[in-house]
Amino acid sequence: MRIFRIKVAAILIALVALVGGPFIGTAVAAGKIALVTDVGGRGDLSFNDMGFKGADEAAAEFGLELVSIQSTSANDYLPNLQMAAKSGDFDIIIGVGFLLADAMAEVADQHPDQKFAIIDVTWLGKPNLMEVGYEENKGSALVGALGAMVAAHYGYDKIGAVLGIEIPVLYKFEAGYRFGMHWGNAKYAAVTGKKADVGLLYKYTGTFDDIAQGKIATEAMLAQGAGLIYNVAGPLGIGDLEAITEHLEAKGKTAGPPFMIGVDANQDWMGDGERVLASMMKRVDFGVYQAVEAVVNGTFEGGVQVLGPNNGGIKMSGEAELADFITFGINGGKITESDRGRITDNWLAMRSAVPSWIWDAVDELSAKIGSGEVEVPCVWCADSIDQIRADWPDNVD
Amino acid sequence: MGSKYRFRSLNKYLNPINESLLAGAIGLAIGAIIMVGLGYSPLDAYSSLLRGSFGSVYSWAESLANATPLILTALTFAIAMRGGLFNIGAEGQLYIGAIAAVSVSLIQISAPFHLIIALVAAMTAGALWSLPVAILKLTRGVHEVISTIMLNWIARFFAFYMIANVLMDPVRGEKTISIAETSRFARILPGSSLNYGIVVSALAVLLILFLLWRTTAGFELRAAGHSQESSNYAGISYKKQVLRAFLLGGVLAGLAGAVQVMGRPPTYALISGLPQMIDLGFDGIAVAMIGRNHPVGIIFAAIFFGGLMVGGRMMQMSAGVPLELVRIVEGAIILALAVPELKRIFYVVRKKFARKEQRGGN
Helix, strand or coil, rough: HHHHHHHHHHHHHHHHHHHHHCCCCCCCCEEEEEEEEEECCCCCCHHHHHHHHHHHHHHHHHEEEEEEEECHHHHHHHHHHHHHHHHHCCCCCEEECCCHHHHHHHHHHCCCCCCCEEEECCCCCCCCEEEEEHHHHHHHHHHHHHHHHHHHEEEEECCEEEECCCCCHHHHHHHHHHHHHHHHHHHHHHHHHCCCCCCCEEEECCCCCCCHHHHHHHHHHEEECEEEEEEEECCHHHHHHHHHHHEEEEEEECCCCCCCEEECCCCCCHHHHHHHHEEEECCHHHHHHHHHHHHHHHCCCCEEECCCCCCCHHCCCCCCHHHHHHHHHHHHHCCHHHHHHHHHHHHHHHHCCHHHHHHHHHHHHHHHHHHCCCCCCCCCCCHHHHHHHCCCCCCCC | HHHHHHHHHHHHHHHHHHHHHHHHHHHHHHHHHHHCCCCCHHHHHHHHHHHHHCCCCHHHHHHHHHHHHHCCCCCCHHHHHHCCCCCCCCHHHHHHEEEHHHCCCCCCCHHHHHHHHHHHHHHHHHHEEEEEHHHHHHHHHHHHHHHHHHHHHHHHHHHHHHHHHHHHHCCCCCCCCCCCCCCCCCCCCECCCCCHHHHHHHHHHHHHHHHHHHHHHHHHHHHHHCCCHHHCCCCCCCHHHHHHHHHHHHHHHHHHHHHHHHCCCCCCCCCCCCCCCCHHHHHHHHHHCCCCCCCHHHHHHHHHHHHHHHHHHHHHHHHCCHHHHHHHHHHHHHHHHHHEEEEHHHHHHHHHHHHHHHHHHC
């Protein structure tokens, strides 16, 4: 009986503690921004890390508090955005990634006075939502041109692209890469006087997460004589790079060619800085920073903001960002601080082994694309991809 | 005599509650120690956890929305457990149920029938996916833990294949076609994730409650769970009992997948990699443990579990606790709550083995 009473008392205490909890207040700071990410949070070395980078920089620059809300599953997208909007604490709520699009559309409608931004989405059209889209076709043209010229320089006659699921968004990458390859061939011929006939091998692997598929596809392309592989499937790049590394090991080498081209983030530091020649960078950090800046300056408005080579939202990786991304790699536990020097040296050596006129040519193409002198297909090629494939052919027998 | 009897029967219900509350308190304490150790305020964290999970109508709605599929997958586990079987196949069966529900949206049917047909398809698919487990057990003596784990993986990759190659959305390759409007569960609270799918879960609880304690089939199942040998001796068919437990479990898990994809906004489609489905089956096992494998206990446990998931968001948002730590703390609480039931299961298993050893067989 006595034990029973003690148990009841314990229950009562537990209940009081539970019920009393919520009445203990929490301080609310002014000037807050919320960053809602998908299931990958900090440490994905790519999209989300870049989103955080932009938000961290903006928070530091404008003296704001950054609150990040990571999702545990796709079920969280809607309630995460909803709860942030309901709290009314945030000057802007930023969703990172197109997976949040459906949830964002709904929440933005329900909270017309709350400012929102979403990265990598361009089709929602809400007055209180800034949508940040990227011209991946133009960035892909740059690395396509680089790839063709570098392959020709090293005596390869093919370049490859390992893509994810065959969806219209990826056609942008394929179309730009094709166009760039042909531009690079022409440029190589014009500069060296030698005929360049680099052709394209491409494969839609049907996955964005099965790393083994990236390796298999890359192995096949290397066997057919590709000198450079463009990773257009996020994490599959790990598999692509593994295939390249093993291919080199078999020849007793560690440094490319063959090279990989990274995507979205600066992936140049992977492969010890000597196997990833460049990356087609999609500056997520830039988009996030711009959205916050617009709110701070009072210039925020709904609608699509296009980031491309002309405003720095899309660019080919350079030395300036390498250090930042090596830091990401260190924070992600992939490399250690002691690797930094070696990777940087390797990278500089890899870059300077490629003739400088090739880098100049890429800069030239970038400037021409920015000014509109060169037009890259395509913005949305669900209907026109077959025509684009015919206009800028594979060039492979 | 009478009052003492009454007291004892009250105690029968109070004891498990007592135990659970004590276990919960221990879990909270462990979580608090971890947070203090890492420099976070447990007071802030727990108050925001509670506010986030049950502090408003909206957060209640979200907690209930999370509970909806968990109730069903927990019932899958609990029914088998009541019959002395260890069914961890809900995970795979729910993928298959969801795939079946989406497939029904390939055809157009008018409003109420579309939803009903989708549910029936999901239940059938779940049961069919569960059938090999029962058959393998009955004919080849394959332990259900082995076969369900294998079938879970097969279901997962089968679902991946279907999402990418058969049911894909032609414009957005990361997901399947959306569930037709005529086949969706309407929302109960606008803006929240709570939908009428929860009615399906509630009905399932009532049905299982009735089945287990008011029908012969339920009695036989429970008898077999208590003692396989005496139930055999009493003439209860082992075969029938195994089939019942697994098929019914498959039906419930299939429903869980259907309810999740047909009711949970905003996408109403399966996304490549199954991010809205993964772990619902395994979380259901934890829910069943916390709920003592009793349908009523499962309701409370599922709402509690669902609330933890919702409240974790508030812990991130207002207490600044990173998601990884939120999950560690949640894990500590869940583990502590599952200990009493785990203890009981281990006891039963040990007894079983001890008896087998005595008989000298294996």
